Amino acid sequence: MKKVYIKTFGCQMNEADSELIAASFEKRNFEITGDLREADAAVLNTCTVRQLAEDKAVSMIGRLRKWKRLKPERKIIVAGCAVENLGDKNILRKFPFVNLAIGAKSIDKFDAALNAIIGKPKKLRQAGEINIFNSPITAYINITRGCSLKCSYCIVPAVRGAAEHIPPGKIIKEIKLKIKNGAREFILLGQTVNSYSSVYRDKKISFTDLLEIISKIDGVKRIRFMSPHPLFFNESFFKAFKKNTKIARHIHLPAQSGSDRILKLMKRGYTKARYLDIIGALRSADKDISISTDFIVGYPGETEKDFKETLKLAKEGGFSFAFCFKYSPRTEKDRGNKTLISEEILKKRLDILLEAVKSNSKEIFKSRIGKIEDVLIEDKNYGRSSANFKVKIDKPLKPGDMQKTRIVKKEKNILLGKAVI
Numbered sequence: 001m002k003k004v005y006i007k008t009f010g011c012q013m014n015e016a017d018s019e020l021i022a023a024s025f026e027k028r029n030f031e032i033t034g035d036l037r038e039a040d041a042a043v044l045n046t047c048t049v050r051q052l053a054e055d056k057a058v059s060m061i062g063r064l065r066k067w068k069r070l071k072p073e074r075k076i077i078v079a080g081c082a083v084e085n086l087g088d089k090n091i092l093r094k095f096p097f098v099n100l101a102i103g104a105k106s107i108d109k110f111d112a113a114l115n116a117i118i119g120k121p122k123k124l125r126q127a128g129e130i131n132i133f134n135s136p137i138t139a140y141i142n143i144t145r146g147c148s149l150k151c152s153y154c155i156v157p158a159v160r161g162a163a164e165h166i167p168p169g170k171i172i173k174e175i176k177l178k179i180k181n182g183a184r185e186f187i188l189l190g191q192t193v194n195s196y197s198s199v200y201r202d203k204k205i206s207f208t209d210l211l212e213i214i215s216k217i218d219g220v221k222r223i224r225f226m227s228p229h230p231l232f233f234n235e236s237f238f239k240a241f242k243k244n245t246k247i248a249r250h251i252h253l254p255a256q257s258g259s260d261r262i263l264k265l266m267k268r269g270y271t272k273a274r275y276l277d278i279i280g281a282l283r284s285a286d287k288d289i290s291i292s293t294d295f296i297v298g299y300p301g302e303t304e305k306d307f308k309e310t311l312k313l314a315k316e317g318g319f320s321f322a323f324c325f326k327y328s329p330r331t332e333k334d335r336g337n338k339t340l341i342s343e344e345i346l347k348k349r350l351d352i353l354l355e356a357v358k359s360n361s362k363e364i365f366k367s368r369i370g371k372i373e374d375v376l377i378e379d380k381n382y383g384r385s386s387a388n389f390k391v392k393i394d395k396p397l398k399p400g401d402m403q404k405t406r407i408v409k410k411e412k413n414i415l416l417g418k419a420v421i
Contacts, residue, residue, distance in 0.1 A: 010047025258313030
């Protein structure tokens with residue numbers, strides 16, 4: 001049997017797209033392999049959110065020249081956001097040994113594009129049957145593609161297009177198929193996932209409505225989602241979150257900055273006060289909720305005062321963890337901006353912020369000791385709590401089972417617990 005190696009750069013949305021890619025290859029009797037040396041085809045699903053991610057992808061394309069030279073019949077496919085940003089024709093011109101370049105906006109056409117270089121499918125296979133990135137009980141589900149917001153630092157709308165909301169019927173069908181294949185926890189994906197709006201059974205539904213519909217599907221034990229945008233939270237969500245415990249007690253809520261001035265320049269549409277109000281409403285709904293976030297350090301023109309506001313929010317927010325990034329210019333105009341922060345200052349601010357997040361995270365982990373957590377078992381005696389902490393339990397259990405567990409100790413980034421009978 002032939003084998004395909006799939007390398008995914010970037011976020012969970014890319015990983016969900018890679019499952020579509022994997023399904024296309026499996027229909028053609030290819031086996032997924034993690035060893036490039038034994039592969040007959042290689043797919044790079046690229047990212048361009050930050051310059052470094054794009055650079056890594058381009059570098060790997062170049063290194064594949066030697067890999068293909070060893071066996072000229074091998075196929076190389078480059079997909080994803082970097083293809084949209086750089087241009088498929090430019091990639092094929094620069095790397096003539098690449099067989100196919102297809103952008104993120106055309107990912108739904110991947111299967112048809114594969115016919116020309118691999119051949120037509122040999123068997124029926126759907127994306128819902130493939131789960132190559134998570135534990136067997138957790139599955140990614142795209143509910144939106146693209147983004148219609150215009151955050152000034154973000155390239156996503158340019159490379160993924162305007163927001164497109166996937167019909168509920170298609171979402172439900174994919175979830176049921178993944179349940180059939182063992183999934184019990186579902187991570188709903190979208191750039192502004194909580195902006196979801198569609199029509200179901202002749203009735204307009206919101207993101208909150210969709211959560212309620214999914215939670216009633218037999219076999220669904222837990223629902224996660226990312227990444228929501230502060231603009232799209234409302235009272236109906238907070239009420240549903242309080243009542244519906246199938247909605248995970250963890251929310252990743254990107255802040256990006258704690259400075260109102262910088263948030264305005266970023267075109268985020270909210271203030272620090274509004275962001276904290278949302279956190280307050282979530283904690284009123286469930287005091288044990290875990291909240292994580294994203295921060296960008298060194299946005300053009302960021303002053304020491306602006307940075308201190310971000311540092312203050314990092315402490316006030318009580319985040320279980322945070323992804324902290326240095327600002328990455330994505331266009332020539334961005335790179336020529338005279339207000340860009342020096343690399344030295346960027347590094348210093350990032351180190352300070354990371355230390356603050358790390359310190360806060362330690363306290364959050366300690367605060368879980370003594371609590372009883374609902375842990376969804378992923379592998380033997382390991383699972384993940386609703387609040388998104390990895391938990392090791394004192395006895396082996398069946399993957400897919402939900403186990404009430406008393407947390408007794410913290411060990412690095414893992415909580416240790418005892419099963420509650």
